[in-house]
Amino acid sequence: MVTQREILEELMQLRERLGFAIIFITHDLSLLIELADSIAVMYAGRLVERAGATELFRSPRHPYSLGLLNSFPALHGERVRMEGIPGSPPSLTALPQGCAFHPRCAFALDRCRTDTPRLARPQREPAGRERLAACWLQDGRQSPPGPLAVRLNDDAGPGTGPASASASAPAPASASASASGDTTPGSAR
Amino acid sequence: MTPTSGGAAATDRPADTAAPVVHGPRRPGVPVLEARRLTKHFPVSQFGPASRRQVVHAVEDISLALPRGTVTAVVGESGSGKSTLARLLTQLITPTSGELLLNGELVGSDGRSRREYTRQVHLVLQDPFSSLNSVHSVRYHLERPLKLHRRSGRGELTAKTLELLERVSLSPAADFIDKYPHELSGGQRQRVAIARGLAVEPKVLLADEPVSMLDVSIRLGVLNLLDELRSREQLAVLYVTHDIASARYLADTVVVMYAGEVVESGPAAQITDAPAHPYTQLLLNAAPDPGRTEPPVLRGRGSPPSLVNPPGGCRFHPRCPFAMAVCAESRPPAFSVAADQVAACWLHRPGDPEKNAPGPAADTAGDVPRAAEPEPGPAPAPSTNK
Numbered sequence: 001m002v003t004q005r006e007i008l009e010e011l012m013q014l015r016e017r018l019g020f021a022i023i024f025i026t027h028d029l030s031l032l033i034e035l036a037d038s039i040a041v042m043y044a045g046r047l048v049e050r051a052g053a054t055e056l057f058r059s060p061r062h063p064y065s066l067g068l069l070n071s072f073p074a075l076h077g078e079r080v081r082m083e084g085i086p087g088s089p090p091s092l093t094a095l096p097q098g099c100a101f102h103p104r105c106a107f108a109l110d111r112c113r114t115d116t117p118r119l120a121r122p123q124r125e126p127a128g129r130e131r132l133a134a135c136w137l138q139d140g141r142q143s144p145p146g147p148l149a150v151r152l153n154d155d156a157g158p159g160t161g162p163a164s165a166s167a168s169a170p171a172p173a174s175a176s177a178s179a180s181g182d183t184t185p186g187s188a189r
Numbered sequence: 190m191t192p193t194s195g196g197a198a199a200t201d202r203p204a205d206t207a208a209p210v211v212h213g214p215r216r217p218g219v220p221v222l223e224a225r226r227l228t229k230h231f232p233v234s235q236f237g238p239a240s241r242r243q244v245v246h247a248v249e250d251i252s253l254a255l256p257r258g259t260v261t262a263v264v265g266e267s268g269s270g271k272s273t274l275a276r277l278l279t280q281l282i283t284p285t286s287g288e289l290l291l292n293g294e295l296v297g298s299d300g301r302s303r304r305e306y307t308r309q310v311h312l313v314l315q316d317p318f319s320s321l322n323s324v325h326s327v328r329y330h331l332e333r334p335l336k337l338h339r340r341s342g343r344g345e346l347t348a349k350t351l352e353l354l355e356r357v358s359l360s361p362a363a364d365f366i367d368k369y370p371h372e373l374s375g376g377q378r379q380r381v382a383i384a385r386g387l388a389v390e391p392k393v394l395l396a397d398e399p400v401s402m403l404d405v406s407i408r409l410g411v412l413n414l415l416d417e418l419r420s421r422e423q424l425a426v427l428y429v430t431h432d433i434a435s436a437r438y439l440a441d442t443v444v445v446m447y448a449g450e451v452v453e454s455g456p457a458a459q460i461t462d463a464p465a466h467p468y469t470q471l472l473l474n475a476a477p478d479p480g481r482t483e484p485p486v487l488r489g490r491g492s493p494p495s496l497v498n499p500p501g502g503c504r505f506h507p508r509c510p511f512a513m514a515v516c517a518e519s520r521p522p523a524f525s526v527a528a529d530q531v532a533a534c535w536l537h538r539p540g541d542p543e544k545n546a547p548g549p550a551a552d553t554a555g556d557v558p559r560a561a562e563p564e565p566g567p568a569p570a571p572s573t574n575k
């Protein structure tokens with residue numbers, strides 16, 4: 001852990017100095033939220049959500065992102081039982097029909113079993129948030145369930161742009177990241 | 190989560206007194222498994238006669254008690270001796286010195302007591318892929334130990350196998366009993382491996398990084414299973430991990446290892462909320478924390494020392510930002526720092542003026558090793574480049 005953190009610090013310093021962009025590919029979402037400006041979440045070979053790190057952490061729009069966030073026990077606060085995500089990642093050779101996440105999704109609708117949702121801007125997303133999610137819950141035909149409809153405090157505020165999470169970074173460089181679950185049962189990292 | 194209390198049987202005894210500090214949850218009665226002053230030195234096989242007597246000091250003088258119905262987490266970086274400790278506790282390897290007690294009785298070395306020990310103390314390995322044989326079904330894997338252990342008849346076997354699957358939440362069990370390992374996900378395989386261990390009705394489960402090779406989304410399921418085995422079946426569980434957040438989640442007591450030694454132990458939430466040892470503080474600052482607003486400041490950078498020639502005194506002293514003269518000279522004993530919490534660090538010597546000192550200056554505020562510190566929050570960062 002200490003060594004990992006030191007290597008990451010080194011990388012981030014290099015980024016500041018040389019101004020390049022970093023793409024982290026990892027399943028360690030809790031680390032990404034600290035390090036990345038923007039995060040792309042993949043499931044079963046597809047991008048399912050893309051958002052600023054803070055936005056993703058505070059107000060995920062895709063049930064898989066929500067499930068991933070609930071898979072990392074916190075370092076502080078009260079200890080509460082957490083459930084992770086039921087079931088297990090599908091095999092890439094036998095992807096479920098429709099939304100590939102539907103067998104594990106607590107919010108699945110009828111159409112999730114047959115139609116694949118496209119990556120799109122959530123219909124009720126406040127203006128100014130740059131965000132994409134591939135989920136039928138976000139197509140505007142229904143209100144998404146509470147945990148997937150959290151609004152950030154600064155949503156209403158004028159001038160809060162998509163870069164609010166990274167506004168303090170002086171360099172033009174950005175770190176983006178991709179978090180992804182296993183796609184085949186048994187594939188190890 | 191049910192657990193609340195736990196910690197080390199703390200003492201204020203100075204280093205030279207004989208009785209060692211026993212780490213682990215404190216519960217009334219005799220612990221199922223107790224390790225006294227376990228030490229393991231691996232011989233280093235190298236060329237040349239000069240190095241013939243060199244050894245790796247992998248585990249140094251660790252005493253641990255595992256009561257029934259508790260989870261003890263052993264946390265440390267790679268190479269800190271966690272697996273060696275777990276293997277010593279399974280008797281897979283022989284200690285250089287120290288002894289094991291099962292239900293309060295010294296474990297003998299004859300075949301019979303070894304077999305009894307192996308039955309009662311089960312090791313769950315990190316890799317659920319290699320621990321099952323791909324040519325055999327789930328049924329085969331579970332019936333074998335059932336037959337050997339309980340000499341169950343044909344008729345009962347299926348019923349008992351189904352029951353085992355239900356106990357590890359592979360449900361409905363009938364859907365799993367005739368599957369082969371390749372038809373199962375990593376988490377399901379780890380459950381089968383655990384079920385196989387349960388077949389012989391062990392009292393102690395030693396789990397060495399049981400989720401580190403599993404997909405993130407299914408790790409909690411396996412941790413929750415360990416939690417249930419603790420509360421429902423009253424097993425004594427040792428959970429070995431490098432992930433201090435998961436240790437906090439699951440364990441009654443957290444034991445922190447550095448370079449083969451225990452540096453701190455105590456009730457899980459207390460260790461993470463008020464770490465007393467500089468190394469525990471470093472480990473926590475390095476751990477991922479999405480709630481963090483500033484990059485953490487690491488105090489004590491560097492890597493663990495060679496265990497062939499570990500540093501004298503406190504093994505952490507070459508890295509420690511608080512090191513004093515005494516730290517290089519003598520090994521700090523485990524001092525009591527709070528209820529059930531001990532830290533092997535000279536800063537916590539009773540009566541030591543430095544113990545409760547507010548620290549050298551305000552700029553180190555976050556990390557002054559005080560036991561009563563409510564929040565180990567990171568010190569203000571000199572520069573923030575997120």
Ligand SMILES: Nc1ncnc2c1ncn2[C@@H]1O[C@H](COP(=O)(O)OP(=O)(O)O)[C@@H](O)[C@H]1O
Nearest residue numbers: 231245247266267268269270271272273274496
């Ligand atoms: N069989 C062995 N022979 C020699 N050295 C060993 C052996 N097993 C472990 N070690 C050494 O003991 C130390 C502790 O290893 P280990 O217990 O595996 O740590 P951890 O599980 O915390 O990563 C390491 O330096 C490792 O190289």
Ligand code: SF4
Nearest residue numbers: 099102105112135136
């Ligand atoms: S599309 Fe349907 S199944 Fe897929 S994540 Fe959204 S609600 Fe769940």
Ligand code: SF4
Nearest residue numbers: 503506509516534535
């Ligand atoms: S004993 Fe000394 S070197 Fe070791 S952790 Fe404590 S202050 Fe640091």
Ligand SMILES: [Mg+2]
Nearest residue numbers: 271272273398
């Ligand atoms: Mg290990």
